[in-house]
Amino acid sequence: MSITLDFNGKNLAKSKTLDLHYLPAKIDGDGEANVEQYFNNYTREATDYGSGVFTNALRGYPLMGQRLKVPEGFKGLVLQETEKPLSESSDRQLRLTGVFEEFTYWNYDKVPSNGDAYRQALIMSDVAQALAQPINEQDLEAEIARNKENTKTSP
Template sequence: MSITLDFDAKQLAKSKQLSLHYLPAKIQGDGEANVEKCFNNYTRENPDYGSGILTNSLRGYPLLGQQANVPSGYKGLVLQETEKPLIDTAERQLRLTGQFDEFIYWNYDKVPSNADGYRQALLMTDVAEALMYQPIKQEDLDAEIQRHKESKKENS
């Protein structure tokens, strides 16, 4: 199976900025939703749970949320499949519908924390960057050797 991304840098630059919510729900539908009127109007900050914690509800279930930023050096994109494939091995094509720099992350009746699976996944971008192989420049190597020699002299 292959996936084709149907956009380029020009489309990315012109794409609209989206307001996003990451909800712990599976909704069977892909139609329009008046999120501003039916959801955002009921979002409130609740200092009882801590600084920056938001409250709302979805279908009677209490939600606790917090503003989250896309990690530095990354861009949040919303992609939509142009046509559902009939079989899993068919080629898939995704098109750009918008981008985002921040979003609200929601939990059911639980204060968002770094223990949440989604938050841990976001922290993995830092781990991946630290583990990424990058060649060491000769001048950086020379500077580190010099620093080590000076440190050795001071300790002697």
């Protein structure tokens, strides 16, 4: 099975920017949704939980949300499948439908935190970048010396 992405740099630059929401729900539907009228109009800031925390509801279930930025050096893409595959092993083709720099991340009935699995996945890009950076000998020797000092001072 192969996956073909149907876009180029020119399409990426002129793609429309989307107002994106990541919801903790599976919705069996593939059509237009009037998010502005039926969802965004009911989003309120929940100052009791700190700045930048929002509240709303989905089908009667309370939601707590926060705006998140796409990690630096990355770009959020929305891809749509052009045709439904005939089988799991069929080739698939995806086309670019929009881009985003930030999105609203929602949780059911709890304030979003770095303990959420989804937030931890976003943080992993920073961890991977730190692990991939080369270390020179001077930095390594300084870290070894710092660890020796910490071992001497700790009980």
